[in-house]
Amino acid sequence: MRKVIDKKTACRAVVLLLALIAVLSIFPFRIWTKVDSFSAGGQRLDESEFVNTEYHVSQQFVTQYDRLSSIQIYVTDVEKGRYISATLMDKYYGELFYAYVDTNKFEIPGYVTIPIEYDVEVGEVYYLLLSGCRSRYHVAYESVESDSAYVGGLFRDGVDVPARHLAAIYNYRLPISRTLSLELIAGIVAVALIMYAVIGLYFRKRPDRNTLVTVRQALKVVANPIIAIFFGTLMVMVFPLRIFDMRVLDIVFYEIGLIISAGIAFYAVNHKTVRHKVGVSFWEGIDSGNKLRYILMMLSMAIAIWYACDYMNDLYDIYHTLSERRMLIWLLIFMIFTLTYKELLSICNILWLIGSVIYGVYYYHVNALADTEKEYDLHNLILKYGIIIVILGGILALNLIRLLVRFVMDVLSKDIQKKSAGYRLSPYGFVVLVFLASIVVMRNTRWWGVALAVTFTCLYIRVSVWKNREDFIKIVSGGLMMNFAISLVFSLLHRYFAGYVSGRFGFLFHTVTVTAEYFTFMGAVAAVLLTAKIVALPNHVGIKQVIKTAWKEIVLFGWIASYAIFTVSRTAYLAMGVCVLLVLIVTSARYKKQFFRMLLVMVVSVIVCFPGAFTLQRIIPAMVARPVLYAIDDTDEFIRGGAAWGSPNFMCVERFAGLFAGKILGVSVGDYDYPIDIYNYDPQTGDPYLDYYGNDYEGSDEQQQKYGFVTDYDRDELLAGIGITRAELGILMLTEEVNEYVDSSNIVDVLSNGRITIFRSYLKELNLTGHDEMGAELPNGEIAVHAHNTYIQVAYDHGVIVGALFILFIIGGIVCGVTYYKREKKEPLALMPFAVVLGFAVAGISEWVFMFSNPMTLALMFAIAPLLFQKKAK
Numbered sequence: 054m055r056k057v058i059d060k061k062t063a064c065r066a067v068v069l070l071l072a073l074i075a076v077l078s079i080f081p082f083r084i085w086t087k088v089d090s091f092s093a094g095g096q097r098l099d100e101s102e103f104v105n106t107e108y109h110v111s112q113q114f115v116t117q118y119d120r121l122s123s124i125q126i127y128v129t130d131v132e133k134g135r136y137i138s139a140t141l142m143d144k145y146y147g148e149l150f151y152a153y154v155d156t157n158k159f160e161i162p163g164y165v166t167i168p169i170e171y172d173v174e175v176g177e178v179y180y181l182l183l184s185g186c187r188s189r190y191h192v193a194y195e196s197v198e199s200d201s202a203y204v205g206g207l208f209r210d211g212v213d214v215p216a217r218h219l220a221a222i223y224n225y226r227l228p229i230s231r232t233l234s235l236e237l238i239a240g241i242v243a244v245a246l247i248m249y250a251v252i253g254l255y256f257r258k259r260p261d262r263n264t265l266v267t268v269r270q271a272l273k274v275v276a277n278p279i280i281a282i283f284f285g286t287l288m289v290m291v292f293p294l295r296i297f298d299m300r301v302l303d304i305v306f307y308e309i310g311l312i313i314s315a316g317i318a319f320y321a322v323n324h325k326t327v328r329h330k331v332g333v334s335f336w337e338g339i340d341s342g343n344k345l346r347y348i349l350m351m352l353s354m355a356i357a358i359w360y361a362c363d364y365m366n367d368l369y370d371i372y373h374t375l376s377e378r379r380m381l382i383w384l385l386i387f388m389i390f391t392l393t394y395k396e397l398l399s400i401c402n403i404l405w406l407i408g409s410v411i412y413g414v415y416y417y418h419v420n421a422l423a424d425t426e427k428e429y430d431l432h433n434l435i436l437k438y439g440i441i442i443v444i445l446g447g448i449l450a451l452n453l454i455r456l457l458v459r460f461v462m463d464v465l466s467k468d469i470q471k472k473s474a475g476y477r478l479s480p481y482g483f484v485v486l487v488f489l490a491s492i493v494v495m496r497n498t499r500w501w502g503v504a505l506a507v508t509f510t511c512l513y514i515r516v517s518v519w520k521n522r523e524d525f526i527k528i529v530s531g532g533l534m535m536n537f538a539i540s541l542v543f544s545l546l547h548r549y550f551a552g553y554v555s556g557r558f559g560f561l562f563h564t565v566t567v568t569a570e571y572f573t574f575m576g577a578v579a580a581v582l583l584t585a586k587i588v589a590l591p592n593h594v595g596i597k598q599v600i601k602t603a604w605k606e607i608v609l610f611g612w613i614a615s616y617a618i619f620t621v622s623r624t625a626y627l628a629m630g631v632c633v634l635l636v637l638i639v640t641s642a643r644y645k646k647q648f649f650r651m652l653l654v655m656v657v658s659v660i661v662c663f664p665g666a667f668t669l670q671r672i673i674p675a676m677v678a679r680p681v682l683y684a685i686d687d688t689d690e691f692i693r694g695g696a697a698w699g700s701p702n703f704m705c706v707e708r709f710a711g712l713f714a715g716k717i718l719g720v721s722v723g724d725y726d727y728p729i730d731i732y733n734y735d736p737q738t739g740d741p742y743l744d745y746y747g748n749d750y751e752g753s754d755e756q757q758q759k760y761g762f763v764t765d766y767d768r769d770e771l772l773a774g775i776g777i778t779r780a781e782l783g784i785l786m787l788t789e790e791v792n793e794y795v796d797s798s799n800i801v802d803v804l805s806n807g808r809i810t811i812f813r814s815y816l817k818e819l820n821l822t823g824h825d826e827m828g829a830e831l832p833n834g835e836i837a838v839h840a841h842n843t844y845i846q847v848a849y850d851h852g853v854i855v856g857a858l859f860i861l862f863i864i865g866g867i868v869c870g871v872t873y874y875k876r877e878k879k880e881p882l883a884l885m886p887f888a889v890v891l892g893f894a895v896a897g898i899s900e901w902v903f904m905f906s907n908p909m910t911l912a913l914m915f916a917i918a919p920l921l922f923q924k925k926a927k
Contacts (some may be wrong), residue, residue, distance in 0.1 A: 060266055068252065071275075074409075085229050088224050104189070109209070110208070111208045112207050115203045126181075128227030133747025134189065141180070187733055194219065194220060195217070272322065284318070296699055327873070347540070353383050353386045354528070357384045361376070377906045392452060396455075406448070477923060505905040511789065523921075530885050550704040552709075567902055569625030572891065573632060578885055578889060584651050605659040624715065741755075811829070812845060814829040818849065819853050842900070847859040859903070863893070865887070866920065890913060892909075
């Protein structure tokens with residue numbers, strides 16, 4: 054950033070950079086799209102069928118492309134009401150997406166567009182189900198043509214309507230054509246070259262203006278207008294356009310969030326670089342020759358944790374295997390980066406690489422499944438990843454063999470003291486190796502323990518001989534934060550902040566429990582980064598200097614804490630809160646009178662960052678409209694497509710406040726005021742104008758039942774501003790339904806959703822040798838798949854002796870983490886191992902978090918590496 058260049062070079066670099074971004078947006082990102090329409094081509098007939106809440110019409114069709122933009126249906130008449138209810142279903146009749154369409158926006162008779170913007174599988178069967186929404190209307194049919202292969206049967210209330218299909222047009226969103234893409238790319242390149250030449254001519258004629266500037270100054274010129282345009286546009290969309298919400302509270306909150314986010318972005322671009330006359334810099338202390346290698350190591354670690362997160366979302370063994378092997382590949386790449394160029398490019402490695410690649414290709418072609426086999430593509434990917442693991446693992450194995458041979462030769466030559474570089478295995482390192490050996494010996498059919506032990510033993514050996522091991526703690530901290538940054542970008546692009554059904558934001562995961570585990574160790578590491586920056590400043594330094602020095606860490610901690618708050622999870626709050634509190638206590642034990650300053654900065658960081666994080670997570674994914682939904686995902690079907698930016702079923706301020714108050718504080722803030730649809734409901738009374746059939750509400754059966762107990766809520770009531778919505782009913786039913794095995798006489802068991810009962814069931818079955826299969830029988834006969842407690846689970850799986858070693862492993866990590874922090878006073882991040890082990894220990898009380906492909910386990914095993922070795926006494 055401080056590098057000096059002339060203005061001509063800066064201008065040309067900006068032109069080339071913008072041209073590159075424009076080209077990448079066309080290919081490979083393919084952001085620019087077009088809409089292609091398909092119709093079955095039949096003749097529209099005079100006959101039509103009426104549709105209401107009782108009589109439905111469903112049309113089967115086969116998708117031609119992977120993005121269904123919309124479907125247009127021909128409506129001949131709307132007798133009553135004004136809304137059409139449409140449901141997109143898969144071939145198993147699973148409901149994927151709901152939409153209500155206001156017919157008053159269209160000319161009737163005519164085509165009515167149902168906006169969908171939903172990602173589908175090409176060549177699969179889907180159904181469009183039409184029903185009434187306090188309405189009655191007629192849809193037209195078409196005759197069936199001989200070439201209408203992509204349109205299947207038409208059904209009325211499940212009965213086939215022969216020789217007819219719905220008069221409809223299916224619109225697919227596609228990337229622009231290859232020809233147009235090439236033309237646009239050629240145009241961009243031509244414009245860039247012309248501007249490049251013009252810049253050269255200008256400064257050749259005006260050399261006096263070709264003064265020197267820094268890269269940062271050039272960045273400011275480009276970034277500031279982009280930031281202003283981006284956030285300014287969003288603010289206008291919030292108000293006065295009111296695209297995302299109509300309510301005053303949300304509009305004000307979103308505007309505040311955007312102003313804060315814009316302020317952070319502007320400060321990031323325009324702030325003056327601190328020279329660190331006081332304080333500490335994590336990055337400037339690293340030798341410039343190692344920075345690229347360290348960035349690649351951080352990236353490898355971040356991607357490995359990413360695939361561990363994928364593993365947690367997978368439901369089937371085949372997907373677990375894929376995620377696990379991807380994760381292992383990046384762990385091996387991480388270790389390979391610890392090799393010197395001489396070690397990496399040795400004759401043995403080159404010969405191994407050539408031979409293993411040739412044989413790997415041969416082995417793949419011999420063993421790959423044919424495309425006629427079931428799930429052949431997934432099995433072949435697993436095979437391919439296995440071959441890559443063998444190739445990369447072979448490189449490391451050859452290196453370990455050379456290290457072993459060298460060690461033996463040094464012992465025989467009595468030169469081991471000279472070669473040992475002053476480090477030896479610490480007592481805690483011995484405990485770790487014994488524990489890893491124990492889970493291998495007592496594996497009881499579980500091979501993931503063997504993979505974990507072998508992988509991280511290799512890593513620890515590499516760290517022990519690596520000349521840059523003093524920087525390992527910085528690499529691990531950077532890798533964890535880089536994973537959060539990657540995950541945050543993914544979340545902002547692809548994870549809807551839904552208000553229903555549960556309203557608890559899962560971030561990368563399908564359950565907030567796993568999300569709580571993730572933010573526990575991420576929050577702990579972010580707290581260490583922030584406290585290290587604060588305590589490095591003298592006590593008399595004011596808040597302005599703290600912000601200048603630690604603004605990045607303040608924003609990082611604030612965003613991580615904000616996303617932890619989004620989970621509305623007591624587990625997340627308790628685990629992260631305990632970790633952060635103990636980090637503050639341990640830090641303040643060395644740095645006196647710093648506790649309250651650190652606490653104040655953390656609290657302020659959350660208060661400042663929360664509105665921005667909330668606003669951007671609500672707005673950006675809705676605009677991108679490419680949601681990633683998991684197999685277990687309670688995101689409301691009304692917002693699973695990409696066409697409803699302003700849907701009140703997204704999270705809003707009032708909805709979140711109600712969830713937080715009820716779930717965390719245990720208090721009620723009143724009924725949620727769901728936005729009223731003024732065309733279906735009277736804004737004064739909340740009563741609908743029409744009943745479910747489109748008849749007058751006055752005197753209807755629905756009116757008589759309004760104040761009675763009705764369990765069969767129609768999803769039309771999601772438009773209502775009265776009573777309770779279907780989504781809220783679902784939440785009420787879920788929260789009131791207690792598992793049968795829960796001991797209702799034990800308030801702790803009730804609050805923990807039966808954890809105490811599960812613990813007791815597992816403790817009864819503990820033994821010395823462990824169990825081959827997971828699962829303990831509960832009092833009601835159900836099987837608890839896992840213990841919801843890491844310590845009990847390890848003892849159950851591997852035996853109580855291994856369980857005791859595991860407890861010693863964790864307690865030892867906490868104690869040695871504090872000792873390491875006290876000893877390594879020159880390392881500002883020395884508290885990181887303690888923070889991660891502590892986060893693991895706390896999260897393990899209520900969840901099972903120790904497994905090779907669990908992101909918490911990876912963080913733990915990386916973090917303890919500096920604790921395994923200690924300097925020899927002189």
